[in-house]
Amino acid sequence: MNGRIVLIVVIILFTGSINLSAQTTWTKYMGNPVLDLGPAGSWDDSGVVLPSVIFDSNDYKMWYYGDDGSTTRIGYATSPDRITWAKSGSNPILDLGPSGSWDDTSILEPTVLFDGSMYHMWYQGFDGSLRRIGYATSSDGVVWTKSGSNPVLDLGAAGSWDDLELRQPFVILDGALFRMWYTGSNGTIQQFGYATSPDGVNWTKHNENPIMGLGPSGSWDDVWIASPRVLITQSSYEMFYSAFDGSNIRIGYAISPDGLAWTKYDGNPVIKEGSNGTWDDKFLFVGSVILDDSTYNLWYAGFDGGIWRIGYATSNVDPVSVQTSGALIETFSLSQNYPNPFNPSTTIKYGLKERANVELKIFDIIGRELSILIDKEQPAGNYEIVFDASSLPSGIYFYRLQVYPANGGEGDFVQARKMVLMK
16 A cells, blocks of 8 residues: 655745756555566566666556566566556567577566557577677567668677666667666676667767766765666756665766756665565666656566566656745754544645755554655755545554654754544
8 A cells, every 4th residue: 555645845945046956856666566477487576677668559568677587688567657567478579589699598677669550679689608688679569670781789799887887778778879878797897888870770989988887985885786677857967777876776866958968866876776575675667667647657677586577556747846945943853743533635744954865664563664755865854745645544653753864963853743644
């Protein structure tokens, strides 16, 4: 079960005025994972990973790679509502190449687009030694023909930044130009590159690659970055990507005016691993992001230390304004929700005296975690969240705020309050 939330933020700062994008605040679907393993003995009984999702006609369509414990291949599923998925009876819909070919050991990490008449897929192929990017086409998204030119994107020259591996391609069709962001590695550092193509087959790498590198030592993305996923919006390019700090793989956000020069969000990561014992408590790999009406929809692969499965999260598209004031917030605080009792929505307010890592969660009366409203770093300010409990039964619930000051601040803060839902 999950309530819906609407985030309304009024930040009290001392000087200046900025805008924060709400796509940095995400809510995981409480019914996750939305795509699970196949039955024992099937082609995807050990893992389902890295979904590529598009909306076509009346359905959402997903391509993902499945693991049977010895190799990986690509499958297909459809959904009417983003969360209820039916796997194709034709799976796997893209199989390994013949022995001795460039993709005879595993195929994985698909990205798919539809141009109105044809489906295009780019994917990683592995021959037991090299990882490169191939291409296939389909008239229906199920029966695919691999390109005779594969691999269509090959390794860089010896000594270059991408001379060992090419992975996780993501492609958009911008007018008549195919544009690809991909992960490249020289065996030591894994970074992002960019390439363009007039036909999806013949690619030219950008002469200033890599276009995005690692974060500084000690940051959340200082070991490697992976799986760039890009949206073109009205005023900018937006990227969601995964990164590793030596312990955790989480999801971050960056923006760019041209798709080449990127600025990382200073509150990264925007989606973190789940609580201990949950299905995604170790690693998160972003798979696909769709801007649909007023909502960002994100599908990702989650790992619990043993199994990869696919989950779903959403973010409100509307910007959150940041206003200025000369007022000083002297303490961390959590106010009583209002109204209380409530049906079906209530407002929760809290205040931050300084920049801090913030967790705001909902629990039932026996202490089970029901929803994570906030899990990110936020600047000093006063915040309001409207929590919609339409999907919850009447009863007593608790909301808990945990604050861990950033940048060496003093004094953690934890407080919980009771609220009553009466229907």
